[in-house]
Amino acid sequence: MKKKIGIISGMGTRAGLYFVNKLIDQIHAPKDQDFPEFILHNNSSVPDRTLAIVYGKKSPERELLRSIKMMNELQVDYIVLTCITSYHFVNMLDKELLKNILNPVELTINVLLQKGYRRIGLMATTGTIKSKLFHKHSEEIDLITLNEKEQEELFMKSIYMDGGLKSSEIKEEAYYLFEKAFDTLKEYEVDVMVGGCSEVQIGYENITTEIPYIDTMSVLVDEVIKVMNLKKTTNEQEADTFLV
Structure with missing residues (x-):
């Protein structure tokens, strides 16, 4: 059975889609069925992470938790968040919720x-x-x-x-x-x-x-390819896709 990955985006939206495109560009998938199964939640309601950390503004924790719980209800195998700063808040969550979250x-x-x-x-x-x-x-x-x-x-x-x-x-x-x-x-x-x-x-x-x-996002893409048992493109098989 195919593994599923949950991608939490919206922080920002352009960066989240960039992550997805980078993942797709680096895998070998000749036909539709070779592509990974993923669920993308573009949660643009997540408050700004830097404003919360530096200036004590509204915490993003509630919205991040909503997305994570949504992904777990959909029974994904792994979860990634396409915002590095968000991991400051993710790391504070219950360890049971962290077990399938990949940390870039x-x-x-x-x-x-x-x-x-x-x-x-x-x-x-x-x-x-x-x-x-x-x-x-x-x-x-x-x-x-x-x-x-x-x-x-x-x-x-x-x-x-x-x-x-x-x-x-x-x-x-x-x-x-x-x-x-x-x-x-x-x-x-x-x-x-x-x-x-x-x-x-x-x-x-x-x-x-x-x-x-x-x-960092490329490192995360490389890990997703590894844990999802995906094939890299021929050009990427011998290269470090995260090192430019």
Whole structure:
């Protein structure tokens, strides 16, 4: 019997669909029946995660729990959330609810350690940074982030501005700010850049750089392919799909 995966999106919607497309692009499926069975809940009612963590605004926990319970009622085998910051709240849930949720932060840390990277340039929302999702592993890796001004005026603005990377119509200014944020962090003499936010990959595709880059969502896609027993495309079988 086919395994089913539940995908919780809406945080943001564009990033969630990007995740699905990336998954589809990396599997070998000659006919309809070869594609994975998945259930996508685009829960756009989830309150902003960074606002909740940094400014004490409405918690997303209730809506996240609604989506997770919905997926379990539909008897999915695995659950992923296409927002890294949301895992701060997911980690607080009852352990019984966590048993089939794939965690991209832990998966990414494992990849970094396996590859021998130690000085990591982390591009993530202020919520992810403040929640220390990645920093909990700081004894094993050295995490470098933008300073507060760079974080807000470059990276966060590129995501949240009118026409930012979260929106349905992205403006050129958003891509410009993202590239500036990326280049600024790269200058901190890091070994590798990590996209610790689902919108990072959207901005990354519009820049050219030689520094190694690992996308957290791509790591998650790779794990989904593995646990769902899916076949990779011929081009991806010998490659690390998450390492650019």
